[in-house]
Structures are given as C-alpha cells and as structure tokens.
Amino acid sequence: MFINGRHLSHYGGKLQSAFVYGGVPLENTYFQGKNRSAYVLQSQVLGLKTLTLTIVVSGRDHREVVRRKSALDAAFLGQVELLLGDGWGYTCH
Numbered sequence: 049m050f051i052n053g054r055h056l057s058h059y060g061g062k063l064q065s066a067f068v069y070g071g072v073p074l075e076n077t078y079f080q081g082k083n084r085s086a087y088v089l090q091s092q093v094l095g096l097k098t099l100t101l102t103i104v105v106s107g108r109d110h111r112e113v114v115r116r117k118s119a120l121d122a123a124f125l126g127q128v129e130l131l132l133g134d135g136w137g138y139t140c141h
Contacts, residue, residue: 049063049101049130049131049132049133050129050130050131051120051123051124051128051129051130052123052128052129053129054123056103059105059116059117059119059120059123060105060106060107060112060113060116060120061103061104061105061106061116061120062103062104062106063101063102063103063133064102064103064104065102067099067100067101067132068099068100069097069098069099070097070098070099070100071097071098072094072095072096072097073094073095073096074092074093074094074095075092075093075095076089076091076092077089077090077091077092078090096141099130099138099140103120105117105120124140126141127139127140127141128140128141
C-alpha cells in the first residue's frame, strides 16, 4: 500500500486485514406542488464512498510508535492518493 507515493512501511505500518468499501450515500431533493399528488425530483447528489483500513504501527519502543503514528496521521490529512494491492488508485478527502 502506498500513501502519496510512500510505502506504508515508511511509517512502520502494516495493513492488518483486507480493506472494506462502504456504499455511496445518495441525497435527493423532491418538490410537491400545491394540490399535486406527484413529486418532482429537483436534484440528486452522490456522496463519497467510505474506505476502511486496519493498520498496525510498530516500532522499537513506545516513543517510536507514537512518532510513526503521528507521521501516518499527518499523511492522511487533506487530499490523499492511495495505491492499494487491488491495482486501483484512490483519491481520498
């Protein structure tokens, strides 16, 4: 697994299990006029899928693990490019 071009082992991390994709949230806006029986769809907005990863961070001592975990957390801030073992690239926000 690569995070913004760096391998996960750079952060002392290891992907614990397979990653899980969540569903796509869909937000609909409807309108029903006065004395009308039908609804009119005004807009439909697709949300972002969720991606759940279980990562274990290791190190020589507690201090190194905390430092590596902090660096990994910082790598996930903002827009992140992920390359997972499935051959696809993902842009995360």
